Amino acid sequence: MLRISEVKLPLDHPEPALAQAVAARLAVPASHLLSLHVHRRGYDARKRDNIQLVYTVDVQVRDETSVRANCAGDPHVAETPDMQYRFVANAGMASDASRPVVIGMGPCGLFAGLILAQMGFRPIILERGKSVRERTKDTFGLWRKRVLDPESNVQFGEGGAGTFSDGKLYSQIKDPRHLGRKVLEEFVLAGAPDEILYVSKPHIGTFRLVSMVEKMRASIEALGGEVRFQSRVEDLDVDGGRVRGLTLAGGEYLPCTHVVLAVGHSARDTFQMLHDRGVYLEAKPFSIGFRIEHPQSLIDRARFGKHVRHPVLGAADYKLVHHCNNGRSVYSFCMCPGGTVVAATSEPNRVVTNGMSQYSRAERNANAGIVVGITPDDYPGGPLAGIDFQRFWESRAFELGGGGYLAPGQRVEDFLARRPSTTLGAVQPSYTPGVTPTDLSTALPDYAIEAIREALPAFDRKIKGYAMGDAILTGVETRTSSPLRIKRRDDDCQSINTAGLYPAGEGAGYAGGIYSAAIDGIEIAEAVARDIVARHGARAA
Numbered sequence: 228m229l230r231i232s233e234v235k236l237p238l239d240h241p242e243p244a245l246a247q248a249v250a251a252r253l254a255v256p257a258s259h260l261l262s263l264h265v266h267r268r269g270y271d272a273r274k275r276d277n278i279q280l281v282y283t284v285d286v287q288v289r290d291e292t293s294v295r296a297n298c299a300g301d302p303h304v305a306e307t308p309d310m311q312y313r314f315v316a317n318a319g320m321a322s323d324a325s326r327p328v329v330i331g332m333g334p335c336g337l338f339a340g341l342i343l344a345q346m347g348f349r350p351i352i353l354e355r356g357k358s359v360r361e362r363t364k365d366t367f368g369l370w371r372k373r374v375l376d377p378e379s380n381v382q383f384g385e386g387g388a389g390t391f392s393d394g395k396l397y398s399q400i401k402d403p404r405h406l407g408r409k410v411l412e413e414f415v416l417a418g419a420p421d422e423i424l425y426v427s428k429p430h431i432g433t434f435r436l437v438s439m440v441e442k443m444r445a446s447i448e449a450l451g452g453e454v455r456f457q458s459r460v461e462d463l464d465v466d467g468g469r470v471r472g473l474t475l476a477g478g479e480y481l482p483c484t485h486v487v488l489a490v491g492h493s494a495r496d497t498f499q500m501l502h503d504r505g506v507y508l509e510a511k512p513f514s515i516g517f518r519i520e521h522p523q524s525l526i527d528r529a530r531f532g533k534h535v536r537h538p539v540l541g542a543a544d545y546k547l548v549h550h551c552n553n554g555r556s557v558y559s560f561c562m563c564p565g566g567t568v569v570a571a572t573s574e575p576n577r578v579v580t581n582g583m584s585q586y587s588r589a590e591r592n593a594n595a596g597i598v599v600g601i602t603p604d605d606y607p608g609g610p611l612a613g614i615d616f617q618r619f620w621e622s623r624a625f626e627l628g629g630g631g632y633l634a635p636g637q638r639v640e641d642f643l644a645r646r647p648s649t650t651l652g653a654v655q656p657s658y659t660p661g662v663t664p665t666d667l668s669t670a671l672p673d674y675a676i677e678a679i680r681e682a683l684p685a686f687d688r689k690i691k692g693y694a695m696g697d698a699i700l701t702g703v704e705t706r707t708s709s710p711l712r713i714k715r716r717d718d719d720c721q722s723i724n725t726a727g728l729y730p731a732g733e734g735a736g737y738a739g740g741i742y743s744a745a746i747d748g749i750e751i752a753e754a755v756a757r758d759i760v761a762r763h764g765a766r767a768a
Contacts, residue, residue: 228262228285228286228287228306228307229253229285229286229287229288229291229294229295229304229305229306229307230266230283230284230285230304230305230306230307230308231249231252231253231282231283231284231285231286231303231304232283232303232305233281233283233303234248234249234252234281234282234283234284234303235248235271235279235280235281235282236248236279236280236282237277237279237280238270238278238279238280238534238537238539238540240280243257245263245265245282245284246260246263249263249284249286252298252301252303252304253286253288253294253297253298253304254294254297254298255288255289255294259288259289259290260286260287260288260289261286261287261288261289262286262287263284263285263286264284264285264286265282265283265284265425266283266284266285266425267282267283267425267426267427268280268281268282268283268425268426268427269281269426269427269428270427270539270540272530272531272540272543275529275530275531275532275533275534276532276533278531278532278534278537278540280539281427285307308405310405310408312405312406312408312409312412314342314345314346314756315346315753315756315757316346316753316756316757316759316760317346317347318346318347318348318349318756318759319347319764325348325484325485325759325762325763326348326349326350326351326483327343327348327350327351327483327485327486327487327755327759328350328351328352328353328473328481328483328485328486328487329343329350329351329352329353329486329487329489330353330460330473330486330487330488330489330490330497331353331354331355331387331487331488331489331490331491331494331732331734332352332354332384332385332386332387332444332454332489333386333387333388333389333489333491333732333733333744334386334387334389334732334741334742334744334745334748335387335489335731335732335733335738335744335745335747335748335751336352336354336387336487336489336731336732336748337386337387337440337443337444337745337748338410338413338744338745338746338748338749338752339487339489339731339748339749339751339752339755340352340447340452340454340487340748340752341413341443341446341447341752342748342749342752342753342756343452343752343755343756344446344447344450344451344452345450346752346756347450347451348755348756348759349450349451349452349453350447350452350453350487351452351453351455351481351483352447352452352453352454352455353455353458353459353460353473353475353481354384354385354454354455354456354457354458355378355383355457355458355459355460355476355494356378356379356380356383356384356385356456356457357378357379357384357385357456357457358384358385358441358456359384359385359386359390359437359440359441360437360441361379361384361456362379362380362383362384362385362386362390363390363437365379365380365384366379366380366381366384366391369570369572369632369660370569370570370659370660371659371660373631373632373660375572375573375575375632377573377574377575378457378459380571380572380573381569381570381571381572381573381581382491382493382571382572382573382706383491383493383494383573385440385444385454385456386436386437386440387491387744388491388492388493388571388581388706388733389436389740389741389744390433390436390437390440391433391569391571391581391583392433392561392563392581392582392583392584392741393430393432393561393562393563393564393566393582393583393584393588394430394431394432394433394435394436394584394586394741395428395429395430395561395740395741395742396410396411396414396423396429396430396431396741396742397427397428397429397742398739398740398742398743398746400743400746402746406746406749406750407742407746409749410742410745410746410749411423411424411429412424413443414431414439416442417438417439417440417442417443417446418435418438418439418442419431419435419439420435420586428544430584430586430588431586432584432585432586432587432588433583433584433585434585434586435586458475458476458477459475459476460473460474460475460476460497460500461474461475461476461500462474462500462504463486463500463501463504463506463728464480465504465505465506465725468724468725468726469484469725469726469727470483470484470485470486470725470726470727470728471483471484473486483727484727484762485727485729485755485758485759486727486728486729487729487731487748487751487752487755488501488713488728488729488730488731488734488735489731489732489734489735489744489748489751490732490734490735491732491733491734492706492708492709492710492733492734493573493706493734494734495574495614497734498611498614498711498734499611501713502610502611504725505724505725506713506722506724506725506728507713507714507722507723507724507725508610508611508711508712508713508714509610509711509712509714510603510606510609510610510611510612510613510710510711510712511603511613511708511709511710511711511712511736512600512601512602512603513600513601513613513707513708513709513710514558514560514596514598514599514600514601514704514707514708515598515599515601515617515620515671515672515675515703515704515705515707516557516560516596516597516598516599516671516675516679516703516704516707517580517596517597517598517667517670517671517679517700517701517702517703517704518568518580518581518582518594518595518596518597518658518700518701518702518704519594519595519596519597519639519698519699519700519701520568520592520593520594520654520656520657520698520699520701521592521593521594521654521692521693521695521698522591522592522593522653522654523542523543523564523565523588523590523591523592523593524591525593525692525695526542526543526544526545526564526593526690527542527543529543529690529691529692529693530543530544530545530690531543541564541588542564542565542588542589542593543564543593544562544564544593545559545562545595545690546558546559546562547559547682547686547689547690549681549682549685549686551677551678551681551682552681553674553677553678553681555599555600555674555675555678556599556600556678557597557598557599557678557679557681557682558597558598558600559595559596559597559598559686560595560596560597560598560704560707561581561582561595561596561707561740562582562593562594562595562596563582563583563584563588563593563594563595564584564588564593565584565585565587565588565589565590565591565592565593566582566583566584566585566588566590566592566593566594566657567582567583567584567590567592567594567657567658568580568581568582568583568594568634568656568657568658568701569581569582569583569658569659570632570634570658570659570660571706572621572632574618574621576622576625576630577618577621577622577624577625578621578624578625578628578632578633578634578635578702578703579621579624579703579704579705579706580596580634580658580701580702580703580704581596581704581706582594582595582596590657592654592655592657594657596704596707597679597682597683597700597704598704598707599671599674599675599678599679601675605672606710610711611711612710613710613711614710614711616710617705617706617710620670620671620703620705621703621705623669623670623703624670624702624703627663627665627666627667627669627670627702628662628663628665629663631660632660633660633661633662633663634656634658634661634662634663634701634702635662635663635665635667635670635701635702635703636648636651636656636658636662636663636664636665636667636699636700636701636702637664637665637666637667637699637700638651638652638664638696638697638698638699638700639683639694639695639696639697639698639699639700640695640696640697641666642667642668642679642680642683642700643680643683643684643694645668646666647664647665647666648664648665648666649664650664651664651697651699652696652697652699653697654695654697654698654699655699656699656701658701662699662701667700667702670702670703671702671703708733708736708739709733709734709735709736711736712730712735712736712737713730713734713735713736714730715729715730715735715737719754719757719758720750720751720754721754721758729751729754729755731747731748731751732744732747732748
């Protein structure tokens with residue numbers, strides 16, 4: 228088959244137009260197309276009054292050899308790649324002693340456990356939080372009653388932080404083995420809509436993710452895996468530079484020689500324990516900032532013009548970046564069309580914000596993180612210094628909000644004018660428990676405040692109305708990514724100084740978002756499987 232990319236058609240083109248355009252690209256009659264499958268469909272909205280759909284299609288064509296020869300100089304005509312996933316090993320008769328342990332059941336741990344189970348290795352998955360439906364109740368307890376459970380919240384529990392997000396399933400990472408296709412196919416099997424297999428920016432939304440995660444857990448258990456909730460790992464047994472076992476918070480000791488560490492970016496106590504046990508960690512860059520909310524209708528008009536709410540386009544998103552005079556970069560992060568700003572703290576007396584959308588993206592506001600890149604030079608002091616930095620500003624946000632997990636907020640007009648907000652305007656913040664109007668100038672370091680003040684008018688030049696006076700900034704966004712990296716070897720994915728420990732996903736500094744974390748989980752599962760095969764004599768696939 229041939230893969231044809233960059234096939235552009237009007238937004239409301241008739242159905243036969245796609246086949247006709249592909250045939251024209253290949254310089255053959257439409258009757259010579261034996262089959263046509265849409266691999267990807269996106270849109271080009273740079274000219275909002277002339278929005279075009281952009282297709283990548285796989286086709287079977289009569290006399291393919293001649294067609295290939297005729298299209299030899301066309302970079303958008305190529306052979307369709309083999310995207311079928313193949314397992315790298317089979318557990319065979321591996322003993323219980325070699326059962327791998329996965330710590331964490333976010334996207335990375337979930338897929339690491341699923342792939343290991345599908346290969347027959349019967350993994351044990353340890354999740355410090357609760358099952359996804361129980362943690363949803365606890366999370367609503369914070370949002371509605373201001374009651375935080377430090378072990379069951381937006382950050383901790385089955386499904387990980389991605390459960391309470393927009394459910395985006397795309398990334399800019401390189402994926403030469405097409406592992407992302409395996410991720411999407413497993414999600415569809417678990418109940419995601421088929422469209423995620425071909426739309427250019429697939430998303431699922433929180434409510435759908437809940438049931439999908441449950442189905443994937445059931446698949447793992449049906450294949451011999453074991454999932455233990457409320458099982459926080461308290462200590463790591465390392466002897467001679469190799470993992471020998473784990474101690475759980477309840478005192479249970481679990482012997483194991485292969486541990487996937489997929490704890491997410493907020494497992495601060497686990498990072499401290501690893502540091503105490505001598506596992507190599509290093510500080511890494513991350514970003515801090517605020518959430519900003521606009522009417523979704525404003526973003527829709529700015530991006531889509533007369534095509535607002537077209538059924539193919541849905542709610543409009545955006546991606547913005549500005550390089551500031553002080554050397555900082557400000558960019559939009561985790562943009563959630565038609566969504567809400569959520570309370571995402573995992574520690575008492577601290578305020579953290581994040582964004583979330585349902586599949587429908589039908590809420591009245593659009594929100595995004597407006598964040599500033601920082602480096603370890605901004606928080607010197609060793610691999611854990613970034614955590615102390617985050618905690619300081621999260622505590623400051625709690626103070627500015629007035630307690631009770633209220634978040635500090637400020638109208639954009641007041642923020643730019645350097646005056647406190649005393650009331651809110653037409654844009655009502657969606658954050659619960661609630662927002663306290665205040666002055667955000669002391670909610671972040673001075674360099675971050677000045678950078679955001681410079682960036683907002685620059686963003687307004689790209690999206691008219693972005694710096695509208697009543698747009699609301701809510702603080703603070705500090706958990707954009709892990710503030711540290713648990714470094715691993717390139718060849719076998721094990722910690723550079725602790726054999727048998729496989730740092731993985733966002734918490735280890737190797738992913739950002741559901742999609743890339745899930746792909747990393749697959750790669751780590753493969754690395755574990757290969758090592759078990761080598762050490763325990765299981766059969767190679």
